Amino acid sequence: MLADVRPLRSPHFRRLWLANIITVVGAQLTVVAVPAQLYADTGSSAYVGLAGVFGLVPLVVFGLYGGALADVFDRRTMLIVTTVGLIVTSALFWAQAAAGNTNVWLLLCLFSVQQAFFAVNQPTRSAILPKIVDPLLLPAANSLNMTVTMAGAIAGPLVAGILIPFTGFAWLYLIDTLTLFATLGAVLRLPSLPVMDAATAVPGVRAVIDGFVYLRTQPVLMMSFVVDLIAMVFGMPRALFPEIAHVSFDGPDDGGLVFALLFAAIPAGAVIGGVFSGWVSRVRRQGLAVVICIVVWGVAMIGFGVAVALADRWTTAMLVVALAMLVVGGAADMASAAFRSSMLLSAADDAMRGRLQGVFIVVVAGGPRIADTLHGATAAAVGTAAAAAGGGVLVVIGVVVASLAVPSFVRYRVTRGS
Structure with a gap:
């Protein structure tokens, strides 16, 4: 049951x-430092919100166009250029804060x-996996990658929260800059x-459109995006965490322990799911596995909502239940993402992998942001x-409903030797 480390x-x-x-820890320091610096400079949550748009x-x-670039140019070269670009921008973050x-x-x-x-970097990095890992080990490789990412999502904010009062923002950006050299060294090798x-020509808008045209002819791959959007748009309740922490579980209105626990619970579940992800490499019916994982995610969010509804009667007990539901959801989401990523990499043509990974990045980033808006508006009308x-x-x-509409997705199976 432990993580499959064969990759x-x-x-x-x-x-x-x-x-x-x-x-990943350095990257999470910047993720925390940017909105914190914005708020420190302006005292306005509106400016912090602008960071989401920017x-x-x-x-x-660039997720869509970067995927097209990754389907034309040598992907090692693309990784070198974009990693250097990340180092330079991180160094500029440090310079402006230090000044x-x-x-x-x-x-x-x-x-x-x-x-x-x-x-541009992330679709390219994902697209190279089938070239450096056995195709049958792609679910395990994706699980290992997600485990590290989610562990960083827990550790980074905690470290940043401790360091900012003592070091300011500049040191956080500097740490991010220095840690990126580790990735550059691995990419160079x-x-x-x-x-x-x-293709021989530099890709343009047509290349991006061709990626969507190709996706339309691949119902299994299209469904991998559709079910993820269903899970995230309807099921991601993170926009409700501040109000739930304050109103339902009696936390302070400016954060506090309950607030931090709610935000950490889903990544913690993903890390636990990654540690015990040895089973994912043995699953052949990956489409059915994705559907089951998303159903578990949905049921967990139902349980989370019920726990919040009962919080005024059994506050401490329901907080434990609510956190447990988020942890279960995080583990299910980790498994779902590992299978969906593997399906994209193994079922797509090599010349299309970059563009499909670009769409994947857009869906993964866009779904939760849409969810923030929908959940916030809905909570204002019916409660959290x-x-x-x-x-x-x-x-x-x-x-x-989506599974019944496209049964080929549920039937999708990875065979040995494929």
Whole structure:
């Protein structure tokens, strides 16, 4: 049941994975430092909210176009260029903070540039996995990667919260800059990774459109995006956590322990799921596995909403139940993502992998942001408990209906030797 570590036998994957352990904590320091610096400079949550817009737009644009680039140029070269770009932007974050900058627009523009490099880097990095890992081990490789990412999502904010009062923002950006060199070293040791049947011309908008046209002819791959959107848009309740922590569980209105626990619970579940992910490599019916995982996610969110509804009667007990439901949901989401990523990599043509990974990045980033808006509006009308539980119900109904509409997704199977 423990994590399948066979992908680490590949020296290229092992170096990238070990480097990511170092890099992901530094990246999370910047994730925390940017909104914290924005609020410290302005005292306005509106400016902090602008970071979402300045981050999402380049993530969508360059995620899609970066995937097209990754289907033409040598992917090792793409990784080198984008990793260097991330190092430079992180160093500029450090420079502006060390110089005492209070110009919000400079900080936001730097954040946009960083997200643009990230949006090109991630589809490329995912697209190389079938070249450096046995295809049958792709679920295990994706589980290992997600475990590290989610562990960083827990450790990074905690470390940043401790350091900021003592070191300020500049040191956090500097740590991020230095840790990125670990990834650069691993990328430089990769072999040349040309794309099979790659186009010869520099891709334009048409190449991005071709990716969507290809996706439309692949119902199994299309469904991998649809079910993820169903799970995230209807089922991700993170926008409700501040109000739930304060109103339902009597936490302070400016954060506090309950607030932190709610935000950490889903990543913690993903880490636990990753540690005990040895079973994922033995699953052949990956489409059915995704559907089951998303149903479990939906049921967990229903349980979370019910716990919130009962919090006024049994506050402590229901807090434990609510956190447990989020942990279960996080573990289910980790498994679902591992299978969906593997399906994208194994079922897609090599010349399309970059573009499909670009769409994957957009869906993964966009779904929760849409969920924030929907859950916030719904909670204002019916309350946080009903919004969370109702979202879970819609997840279960939505994924069942989608599975009935496209049965080939449920039947999708990985065979040995494929």
